[in-house]
Amino acid sequence: MKDKLIRATAKDGQVRIIAAITTELVNEATKTHECMPTASAAVGRMLTGGVLMGAMLKNDTDSLTIQIDGGGEAKGVTVTAHHDGSVKGYIGNPKVDLPLNEKGKLEVGGAIGKNGYLKVIKDMGLKEPYVGQVPIYTGEVGDDIAYYFTVSEQTPSAVALGVLVDTDLS
Numbered sequence: 001m002k003d004k005l006i007r008a009t010a011k012d013g014q015v016r017i018i019a020a021i022t023t024e025l026v027n028e029a030t031k032t033h034e035c036m037p038t039a040s041a042a043v044g045r046m047l048t049g050g051v052l053m054g055a056m057l058k059n060d061t062d063s064l065t066i067q068i069d070g071g072g073e074a075k076g077v078t079v080t081a082h083h084d085g086s087v088k089g090y091i092g093n094p095k096v097d098l099p100l101n102e103k104g105k106l107e108v109g110g111a112i113g114k115n116g117y118l119k120v121i122k123d124m125g126l127k128e129p130y131v132g133q134v135p136i137y138t139g140e141v142g143d144d145i146a147y148y149f150t151v152s153e154q155t156p157s158a159v160a161l162g163v164l165v166d167t168d169l170s
Contacts, residue, residue, distance in 0.1 A: 005055055005085055018055050022048045026163055029089060036097035037165040039074060041106045043091040044163035045141035046077045050089065052159070053120070053145070054081030065121040068144060070136040072113025073098070106165065109139035118144045120152070 003024045008017040026044035029035070035043060050066055057064065060083050069076030075092025098107040119133040132152035137144045142161035149157035 005051060007055060016056075018052050020048055020051050020055075022051055025051070025087065033091060033094040035091065035094040038097045038106050038108060038111045039091055039094045040165055041163040042074050042096075042108050042111050042141065043077055043089050043094070045108065045161040046079045046091075047087050047089045048161050048163075049141060049145045049159065050079035050081035050087045051085055054083055054085065054087060057083040057122070057124075059083065059124065062122065062124045064123070066145075067119045067121075068112055068116070068136065068139075068141065070113030070116035070139050072096075072111050072139065074111040074113070077112070106163075108141060112136065112139035112141070114139045118148050120148060 001021060001023055003022050005020045009015060010017065025047055029043055029047055030040040033043065046066060046068065053064055053066065063080060063082045065078065065080045067076065067078045073093055073096040077089065077091045079087060079089040081087040096111045098110050101107045114136050116136050117133045118136055122130040124130065132148065134148045134151045137147040142159040146157045146159040149155045
């Protein structure tokens, strides 16, 4: 399936909905960085979060960088995204691969860690970039981005991000 981004509003513009399918993007990043499954899920969630947040930028020349580092074995993930959906990312340790958690899911929160910050740097063409940061909430990325929106931008939010890693590690 081809990657796509869908935007919608509800409640007379009071609710904004943005959804993305980023299978090709995550597969390409996984291959480029030679990621193990847990690392693939971590960088994939961050890339997808970047695509979603980039879609919210107002101008074509605006960009944002998202950094998360909670002291875990992933050694941090950084993503830069633009309004047009272009995104690039980096994971400090693409070989991190933790055992599945008690629910049988990839342990992204353990790989990221919880002793650090999620930082968002928005370059909107002003004299200085806007920088906001929040303590890591869970390390699972989606929860942390939602927490950032709620605390730093005073926008109550729900963010769900998932990366399915097949049994053949694709």
